Amino acid sequence: SPASMDSxxxxxxxxxxxxxxxxxxxxxxxxxxxxLNLIQSLVNTSTEKCFxxxxxxxxxxxxxxxxKCVSMCLDRYVETWNIVSKVYGSRIARESGGxxxxxxxxxFQ
Amino acid sequence: xxxxxxxxxxxxxxxxxxLLAMKQQQEFQANVAKFxxxxxxxxxxxxxxxxxxxxxxxxxxxxxxxxxxxxxxSADLPNLLSRMADSRQQAPPSSAKTIWG
Numbered sequence: 001s002p003a004s005m006d007s008x009x010x011x012x013x014x015x016x017x018x019x020x021x022x023x024x025x026x027x028x029x030x031x032x033x034x035x036l037n038l039i040q041s042l043v044n045t046s047t048e049k050c051f052x053x054x055x056x057x058x059x060x061x062x063x064x065x066x067x068k069c070v071s072m073c074l075d076r077y078v079e080t081w082n083i084v085s086k087v088y089g090s091r092i093a094r095e096s097g098g099x100x101x102x103x104x105x106x107x108f109q
Numbered sequence: 110x111x112x113x114x115x116x117x118x119x120x121x122x123x124x125x126x127x128l129l130a131m132k133q134q135q136e137f138q139a140n141v142a143k144f145x146x147x148x149x150x151x152x153x154x155x156x157x158x159x160x161x162x163x164x165x166x167x168x169x170x171x172x173x174x175x176x177x178x179x180x181x182x183s184a185d186l187p188n189l190l191s192r193m194a195d196s197r198q199q200a201p202p203s204s205a206k207t208i209w210g
Contacts, residue, residue: 022118023118023121023123023124026118026124027124027127027128027131030128030131031131034131034134034135034138038138038142041142042142045142045145045146049146049149049150050156053155053156054156069156070156072156072157072158073156076154076155076156076157076160077145077149077154079160079165080145080148080149080154080160080168081141081142081145083165083168083169083172084141084144084145084148084168084172085141087168087169087172087173088137088140088141088144088172088176089137091172091173091176092137
């Protein structure tokens with residue numbers, strides 16, 4: 001639920017505008033929105049790829065075999081995502097001297 | 110909620126650090142999405158119950174080689190840019206002024 005505009009007018013300690021909890025709330029909302037955008041992107045792309053792969057000739061309805069294919073396809077797509085995330089994350093960590101910020105990847109279980 | 114309190118929130122250094130970290134994370138995820146789509150096609154990942162070992166190897170190689178190619182390109186970029194500046198001295202097309210002028 002969106003932060004109420006009233007609560008955002010309270011002043012915090014020392015910085016003249018916006019309490020710490022307001023800032024936390026803003027960051028949380030941004031984080032949530034980012035995560036949502038990510039899921040959206042994953043769904044859109046995997047749907048396209050799996051439709052291509054599993055439903056070569058769209059008929060009057062989705063056959064059982066096609067439904068199973070789509071389901072397995074989605075699993076394999078997420079697995080691909082996880083492999084990519086791991087490899088890319090490790091590479092960045094390696095190239096930034098091993099310190100970095102650790103793997104900043106989101107992995108889907 | 111006034112504009113001055115909005116800008117003071119954004120001026121907060123802790124806030125800026127957090128926002129930068131989030132931006133970097135977002136960039137990371139955007140790249141993961143891009144590589145996943147690209148390598149899914151390149152490695153011809155199949156819609157099977159289990160992924161073949163050669164496929165997962167292919168995906169890992171796909172990502173690593175893409176990054177290698179990208180590094181290679183970045184390393185060559187200064188050279189490329191200087192060559193573009195040289196050709197401009199010879200016969201600059203009018204459009205070059207828009208970019209470099």
